[in-house]
Every structure is written in C-alpha cells, then in structure tokens.
Amino acid sequence: MKRKVFVACIMTVGLSITSFGQTFTEQDTLRGSITPERAWWDLNYYHLDIEVKPDEKFISGSNTIRYKVLEENKVLQVDLQPPLNIEKVTQDGKTLKVRSNGNAHFIQLEKPQQKGAFNEVVVHYSGHPKEAVRAPWDGGFSWKEDSTGKPFVATSCQGLGASVWWPNKDHMYDEVDSMAISVTVPKNLMDVSNGRLRSIEENNDTKTYHWFVANPINNYGVNVNIANYAHFDELYQGEAGPLTMDYYVLPQNFDKAHKQFLDAKKMMKAFEHWFGPYPFYKDGYKLVEVPYLGMEHQSSITYGNQYKNGYLGRDLSGTGWGLKFDFIIIHESGHEWFANNITYKDVADMWIHESFTAYSENLFVDYYYGKEAASDYVIGTRKNIVNDKPIIGTYNVNAEGSGDMYYKGANMIHTLRQLADDDEKWRQTLRGLNKEFYHQTVTTEQIENYISEQLGQDLSVFFDQYLRTNQIPFLEYKIEGNSVSYRYTDAVSGFAIPIRVFVDEKPQWLSPTSEWKTEKLIGDSSTFTVDRNFYIKTRKL
Numbered sequence: 159m160k161r162k163v164f165v166a167c168i169m170t171v172g173l174s175i176t177s178f179g180q181t182f183t184e185q186d187t188l189r190g191s192i193t194p195e196r197a198w199w200d201l202n203y204y205h206l207d208i209e210v211k212p213d214e215k216f217i218s219g220s221n222t223i224r225y226k227v228l229e230e231n232k233v234l235q236v237d238l239q240p241p242l243n244i245e246k247v248t249q250d251g252k253t254l255k256v257r258s259n260g261n262a263h264f265i266q267l268e269k270p271q272q273k274g275a276f277n278e279v280v281v282h283y284s285g286h287p288k289e290a291v292r293a294p295w296d297g298g299f300s301w302k303e304d305s306t307g308k309p310f311v312a313t314s315c316q317g318l319g320a321s322v323w324w325p326n327k328d329h330m331y332d333e334v335d336s337m338a339i340s341v342t343v344p345k346n347l348m349d350v351s352n353g354r355l356r357s358i359e360e361n362n363d364t365k366t367y368h369w370f371v372a373n374p375i376n377n378y379g380v381n382v383n384i385a386n387y388a389h390f391d392e393l394y395q396g397e398a399g400p401l402t403m404d405y406y407v408l409p410q411n412f413d414k415a416h417k418q419f420l421d422a423k424k425m426m427k428a429f430e431h432w433f434g435p436y437p438f439y440k441d442g443y444k445l446v447e448v449p450y451l452g453m454e455h456q457s458s459i460t461y462g463n464q465y466k467n468g469y470l471g472r473d474l475s476g477t478g479w480g481l482k483f484d485f486i487i488i489h490e491s492g493h494e495w496f497a498n499n500i501t502y503k504d505v506a507d508m509w510i511h512e513s514f515t516a517y518s519e520n521l522f523v524d525y526y527y528g529k530e531a532a533s534d535y536v537i538g539t540r541k542n543i544v545n546d547k548p549i550i551g552t553y554n555v556n557a558e559g560s561g562d563m564y565y566k567g568a569n570m571i572h573t574l575r576q577l578a579d580d581d582e583k584w585r586q587t588l589r590g591l592n593k594e595f596y597h598q599t600v601t602t603e604q605i606e607n608y609i610s611e612q613l614g615q616d617l618s619v620f621f622d623q624y625l626r627t628n629q630i631p632f633l634e635y636k637i638e639g640n641s642v643s644y645r646y647t648d649a650v651s652g653f654a655i656p657i658r659v660f661v662d663e664k665p666q667w668l669s670p671t672s673e674w675k676t677e678k679l680i681g682d683s684s685t686f687t688v689d690r691n692f693y694i695k696t697r698k699l
Contacts, residue, residue: 182555188235188262189319190505190556192331195235195264199225201334202276206324209342209364210349210384212309215301217242218284219342221325225278227271234265234279237321237328242285244325249279261321261328281325288322290314293450298322302449304385304408309347311384312448312460317505317558320377331503331599333374342366343384350383350406352458353441371457372440374597376501379456383446388412394426394443398435401426402442411447414465419445421487428525429492429518434589437499437596445487452486454493454515461486475538479523479531492518495592503599506551508558509625510605513549513567520568529581533691536572539565540693545628550602560628569693570624576691577620577655578613587612619652624693626650633657633670633688636699640683643676644668648695658689665689 187193201223208219223236238244239261247254247265255266265279288298294314302310313323321328341349342364353371371380387406394401403422407415422445430436436443441457448460451470463486464470473480496514517536524532543566551559560566578584587609594608602625610617623631631653635644646653654671662681669675679686688696 180552180557182552182557185260186555186557188259189237189328191554192329193235195233196327196329198227198229198231199234200228201327201332202226203336204326204334205338205340206380207340208324210311210382212301212311212344212384215286215289215299217287217323220280220282222278222280223327224276227273227275227277230271230273232267232271234267235327236263236265236281236325237261237319238263238283238325239288239319239322242283242287242323245282245284247279247281249277254279283325290450294453300449305410308386309384310449312450313382314450314453316378316453320380326377328377330376330501330505333376333501333599335374337371337375337380339369339371339380340366341382346386347384348387350387350444350446350458352380352456373438375456376498379454379498381455381458381460383448383458383460390416392423394423396426396436397430398439401436401439404442404444406444407447411465415447418465418484419487421484422491424526425488425491425522428522429495431525432521432585432588433495434592437494437592452490454490454497456494456498459490474542475535476541477534477538479527479535482527483522485519488519488522489515499592499597500595501599503601504553505556505558506553507602508551509549509563509567510600510602512563513571516564516568517571520572536568537690540569545630547628549625566624572691573693574609574613576658576689577615583613619650620655623650623653631694633694633696634699635696637683637686641676641678642683642686643674644670645674646670646672657692657694660687660689661685
C-alpha cells in the first residue's frame with residue numbers, strides 16, 4: 159500500500175537542519191541514522207560486565223560486542239556519552255585505534271572482516287555517568303538512598319540513549335539477540351537486572367550478580383537496579399505455560415508490595431487475553447522498586463508509584479476508573495508487548511510504543527469493568543491532548559514526535575476499534591500484531607499496513623490525519639426535518655471514515671466526506687447523537 163510522506167528528511171553529516179521548529183546537528187545524525195559504520199554489521203551478543211560504586215557515583219568495566227559481518231568494512235561505530243571515557247578497545251586481544259566524534263566512536267579494525275564471520279570487540283570504559291535530573295524523562299543514573307540511608311540506585315535512559323551509561327550500538331533498528339549482564343556491587347547490596355539470575359559470585363567486599371537475557375532486547379530496555387532488596391515471587395499459569403513473576407522491593411515496603419502487586423497478575427491475565435502470550439517467558443517477569451516513577455525495562459519493569467492506585471494517586475482520565483488500578487504496573491507492563499516485543503526502528507515512530515500502551519490501560523479496564531467503563535476511561539484522557547504538533551517525529555535524527563502519542567494515540571486506536579465494528583476481530587488484530595512482529599523492530603508503515611489488511615479497509619488517509627497532522631476532523635451537520643446533512647472539515651484530502659450515530663438510541667452509520675451529503679434518519683431526529691467513541695469534533699449548524 160502506498161504511503162503519503164509529509165516530511166522527508168535527507169541529511170548530510172556535518173550540516174544542521176531544521177524541521178518542525180527543531181534544529182538538528184551532526185551529533186543527532188550520528189545517533190539517529192543507520193550510518194555506514196553501523197550498517198555493515200549485525201548485533202549478535204553483548205556481555206556487559208561492570209562494577210558500580212554508589213559511594214563514589216562511579217562505574218567501570220567493559221562490554222563485549224559480538225557481531226556478524228554483513229559486508230566487509232574496517233570501521234565500526236560504538237556509542238558512549240561523556241563524561242564516560244573509553245579506556246581501550248580490543249579485538250582478539252589486540253588494542254585498536256579509536257577515533258571519537260562526540261558521542262560516536264569509530265573503531266579502526268585491523269583483522270579482516272569476512273562476510274558471514276562472527277567477530278567481537280571488547281570496549282573497556284569508566285567514569286562518573288550522567289546523573290539523572292528528573293528520571294525517567296531526563297535519565298541516567300539515579301544515585302539515591304532509601305529511608306534507612308542505604309544506597310538506592312537505578313538507571314533509566316529512554317530517548318537519552320543507553321550510551322549514557324554503557325557502550326553499545328545505540329540505534330533501535332538492531333536489537334541484540336541475547337545478552338549477559340554482570341554487575342558488581344557492595345556486599346550488602348543486590349543488583350537486579352534483565353533476564354534470569356544465573357549466579358552470585360562472592361568477592362572480598364563485593365558481590366557480582368550474573369544475569370542472562372535469552373530474548374532479543376532493545377538498548378534502553380537494559381537496566382541496573384541496586385538496593386538492599388527483599389524478594390518474593392509467584393507462578394502464573396499463562397497461555398504459554400508457567401511464568402515466573404518475581405518482585406524486588408525495599409524491605410520496609412514488603413507488606414505494602416504484597417498487596418499492591420496483586421495488580422501484576424491481573425495485568426498478565428488481561429493483556430494475554432488482548433495481546434497474546436507474554437513475549438518473554440524465557441526471561442520471566444520482574445517488578446522492581448526504584449527511586450523514580452517507573453520504566454518499561456524488558457523483563458525487569460521498574461516501579462516507583464508509591465504503592466498508590468492511579469498515577470501517583472491521581473486519575474489521569476478524571477472518571478474514577480483510573481483509580482481502580484496501579485497506573486505504573488499496568489502501563490509499564492503493557493510495554494512488554496508494545497516497545498519490548500514490537501519495537502520501533504526509529505524514535506520518530508515512538509507512537510508504536512506509547513499509543514498502544516496508553517490504549518492498553520483502557521483494555522485493562524475493559525477486561526475487568528466492562529466496555530462502557532473502558533470507553534469512559536479512554537475518552538476521559540482526551541483532556542490531556544494538546545495537538546501541538548504531529549505524533550510522528552523527524553526521521554534519522556533521534557527525534558520523537560508530540561507527547562500526544564499517548565492519549566491522542568490511544569483515542570486514535572480506540573477509533574480503529576469502532577471501525578472494526580467487531581470486538582473479536584479487533585482482539586485478533588491486536589494479538590496478530592504481536593505474533594506477526596514477534597521480537598522485531600518495525601516501521602509505522604508496517605503497522606499501518608497490517609491493521610488495514612486485518613480490518614479490510616484502506617486506512618492510509620486515516621493514519622495520515624492522526625499521525626502526520628495536528629488537526630482533528632470536524633463533523634459538521636444540520637438536522638432538517640427527519641434528515642441530516644453532514645460533511646468533514648479540517649481534514650486531510652480524502653479523509654472519509656464512516657461514523658456511527660444514534661437515533662432513538664439505535665445505531666446508524668453515516669459516510670462523511672468533504673462534500674455535503676444528506677440522508678434520512680430512521681427514528682426521531684431530535685434524538686440524534688454522534689457516537690462519542692470516535693475521536694472527532696462535532697459542530698451542529
């Protein structure tokens with residue numbers, strides 16, 4: 159299906175470019191594009207092996223990067239942000255030269271890179287990583303203390319990039335197939351990272367926690383969480399068999415967590431119904447307390463919602479339904495399907511993560527409280543939409559679009575459910591997305607085309623309207639006798655989604671375009687209403 163492109167961004171390294179009021183630089187391009195020094199090799203395996211010293215706010219260690227050679231080349235790009243420093247890079251024990259350009263570091267390889275071969279480089283680094291200012295939005299390392307004065311440390315880095323605390327191929331298009339994470343911490347503390355704990359190594363004054371991730375994982379999904387944790391667990395009998403669910407919390411919150419974390423099992427039941435099996439059975443599911451609000455780190459969801467329902471005790475929908483569940487448990491866990499299973503290739507398409515996950519809140523309400531309650535919830539979130547700029551950002555420069563990707567995106571997807579007009583078809587479409595794109599990185603075009611195919615409708619103009627403009631269509635209408643005249647305004651060319659209306663509380667479909675149409679109504683025209691579940695504006699003339 160052909161796509162309309164509203165913004166094309168072709169950039170030359172070294173030049174600045176302005177788009178939607180933002181100016182982008184060479185560093186943005188080096189971070190946000192698939193550079194020639196990235197394109198020729200495919201990630202296979204990482205072993206991140208670091209020591210964290212909370213008292214000094216200091217980290218040191220190495221990352222082993224194993225890769226498959228796709229085409230012969232002699233220069234390999236690795237990303238690491240200052241103030242961290244690369245100490246040396248080796249291949250087969252030999253130290254290599256590195257040319258640095260800001261956050262991008264170009265390793266000069268000496269060994270012949272033969273197509274099809276698997277090679278590895280080891281990047282040794284150290285330093286005082288960027289301290290998070292307002293995690294997780296302005297992330298890095300959060301160096302905090304718990305109420306007893308013990309270190310309470312965690313990482314968060316979406317948007318900012320995983321290279322803010324460890325060296326890697328910091329672009330979302332290429333996920334590593336599997337990963338080992340070894341973290342050395344003071345002996346009185348514990349590290350919780352992604353995947354499954356393989357072993358704990360006793361040292362003199364420290365312990366090293368060895369974790370292993372068996373599934374593909376995106377860079378920002380990797381995390382380190384260090385505290386004096388208490389642990390409890392349960393086994394969930396899910397669609398793909400028994401799933402381990404582990405919980406790591408501060409000891410002083412142990413009793414509260416036992417009660418509040420009941421939502422995790424409820425979440426799993428609802429989301430497996432709507433989205434299909436949890437995508438990471440091999441790695442299990444963990445919920446880990448951290449000193450910031452929370453984040454969707456794969457198989458290691460972080461939690462800091464103060465053991466309250468809603469968003470820090472607030473209902474973002476204003477309907478009351480948002481206080482029926484713990485927002486962070488539901489939202490961040492929803493990302494296991496949309497962000498960690500299905501991952502955007504370019505951050506400009508972040509809506510794939512956030513729109514579907516914001517919509518998942520509504521589906522959780524639907525599963526436990528019914529369809530009408532779910533509609534109340536998602537429609538209630540419309541008050542958070544600002545329509546400042548398009549949801550899709552600028553490609554190849556690590557630039558996301560409008561924050562409306564959350565609740566405008568959720569209401570756009572809720573509108574798609576109305577167009578499906580068949581709840582089981584809609585459920586199978588959501589499940590199909592997670593099966594079709596299982597453990598893959600994707601583009602907006604792939605998601606649009608899949609939904610169009612499943613619903614049997616050409617939705618290209620629909621997506622153009624809601625993703626690529628900040629205009630919300632107006633349905634203008636006037637009632638004359640027992641007829642209604644209607645049309646769309648403030649819409650892109652060709653926008654013509656059908657709309658469900660009610661007359662005498664009975665549904666009737668209209669097919670508006672930009673041209674006036676007139677149609678007889680079946681019933682008392684004075685009872686005419688437009689279905690609130692469609693994200694449009696209405697104007698009665």
